[in-house]
Amino acid sequence: MTRKVKLAALQLPAWTEGETDADRKQFRVDALRHWLEEAGKEGADLVCMGETCTGEQLIEDAYTGPTICLVQALAARYQMHVVLPILATVEGATRNTALVIDTQGHIAGRYDKVHPTRREMGRGVTAGNDFPVFDLAFGRLGICICHDISFPESTRVLGLRGAELIVWPHWWSGWGEEINLAVIRSRAIDNGGWLVQATFGIQDEKAWRPGMVIGCSGVI
Helix, strand or coil: CCCCCCEEEECEECCCCCCCHHHHHHHHHHHHHHHHHHHHHCCCCEEEECCCCCCCCCCEECCCCHHHHHHHHHHHHHCCEEEEEEEEEECCEEEEEEEEECCCCCEEEEEECCCCCHHHHHCCECCCCCCCEEEECCEEEEECCHHHHHCHHHHHHHHHCCCCEEEEECCCCCCCHHHHHHHHHHHHHHHCCEEEEECEECCCCCCCCCCCCCCCCEEC
16 A cells, blocks of 8 residues: 655754753754744654764653653644654663654653663663554554664664664764765665654854764755
8 A cells, every 4th residue: 555654854053052951952953943833744653863862961751851851742732743752761761762752752662772872871871672563544664773773783673573664863973984984875775764864963063073964964
């Protein structure tokens, strides 16, 4: 059956502005609110944005934090699904997580990054241990976060579990842009599915270095 699904990959600023952690987080949250509203006005069915989109300071609870509540309200207002990648606490543990929010604003599920980097683990991030799939109104969704995609098994598990669409929020870098882009495309090819990469935007070369693939959000 043919289905038309309108996807929005929000390319939020890769930089922050402000003097304090609170100011810098507010800068990110304001950008998130603005672009979620724009996606909603465009009639997006599914919206995603880059990894830990509100930053790594002033960590919220994954289910009751103010940013999560804001996104839930916007998802319900515009009747859109949102994959919200955020650094949050889950039952006392710090997780690099992605919440799946449905068109009623309810949290339909959560994916915790299985392959956090050494830097993340050094800062107390606890790794996830599963690759769940989520049955949404338009089809079956899977999620990988950043370094997860370095390993073919991550997306393969999702493919074997029937994921038709894999959302990949990231800050990915490390091996040079050519090999990065080849790896990203291969994950879609390997599984015969669609891959949505959502990352961050650059302005006047802010927050960019060689080897990063920020600025390359899109659908594969």
